[in-house]
Amino acid sequence: MGSDFAPVARALNARGFDLAMRGEAIRPHLRAGDATILWQGVDDPAERARALEGGVHDVVGPWMHEAETVARIVRLVQVRQPQLALGDLLIHLMDRRVTRAGRPVSLLAREYALLLYLARRPGEAVSRVELLRAVWRLDFDPGTNSVEVHMLRLRAKLDRGFPRPMLLTVKGQGYMLDAGA
Numbered sequence: 648m649g650s651d652f653a654p655v656a657r658a659l660n661a662r663g664f665d666l667a668m669r670g671e672a673i674r675p676h677l678r679a680g681d682a683t684i685l686w687q688g689v690d691d692p693a694e695r696a697r698a699l700e701g702g703v704h705d706v707v708g709p710w711m712h713e714a715e716t717v718a719r720i721v722r723l724v725q726v727r728q729p730q731l732a733l734g735d736l737l738i739h740l741m742d743r744r745v746t747r748a749g750r751p752v753s754l755l756a757r758e759y760a761l762l763l764y765l766a767r768r769p770g771e772a773v774s775r776v777e778l779l780r781a782v783w784r785l786d787f788d789p790g791t792n793s794v795e796v797h798m799l800r801l802r803a804k805l806d807r808g809f810p811r812p813m814l815l816t817v818k819g820q821g822y823m824l825d826a827g828a
Contacts, residue, residue, distance in 0.1 A: 682723040734826035765824035772820035
């Protein structure tokens with residue numbers, strides 16, 4: 648990859664993208680979401696065509712302006728980004744954006760982790776103990792009201808301004824994300 652890719656990697660990391668490298672040093676590939684991007688060390692149109700015909704989603708390299716390279720990678724990730732959709736709730740798994748009915752929902756890291764955990768179990772009541780274990784990584788109950796406080800904040804951000812709440816408290820069982828009908 649060499650130093651030619653370093654500014655591109657810094658620009659992408661600053662935008663919150665998690666890139667995985669694979670492939671040999673001569674033909675390294677970037678993984679961004681489920682998109683595969685070939686980093687080509689020299690401008691070779693014939694090799695670029697072969698790579699694209701072989702299933703690579705795009706080919707970038709040092710012959711491009713850094714801004715163009717970053718824009719191509721960001722576009723691919725945004726178009727191909729894995730998402731979790733529940734009713735009018737959309738969770739973008741790569742860049743951790745959340746929207747409800749098209750409106751952005753700004754979440755802190757712990758709130759996002761709570762929402763994602765519940766979203767992967769829609770309609771299922773999840774206990775406080777299970778949330779402590781999964782989100783806080785605690786195998787004991789610290790005796791604080793952290794779960795309740797975080798759920799209150801998450802509920803305010805997720806449900807405020809909507810006629811029907813998604814985040815429900817199930818008495819005696821825990822919390823549930825309900826996509827509704």
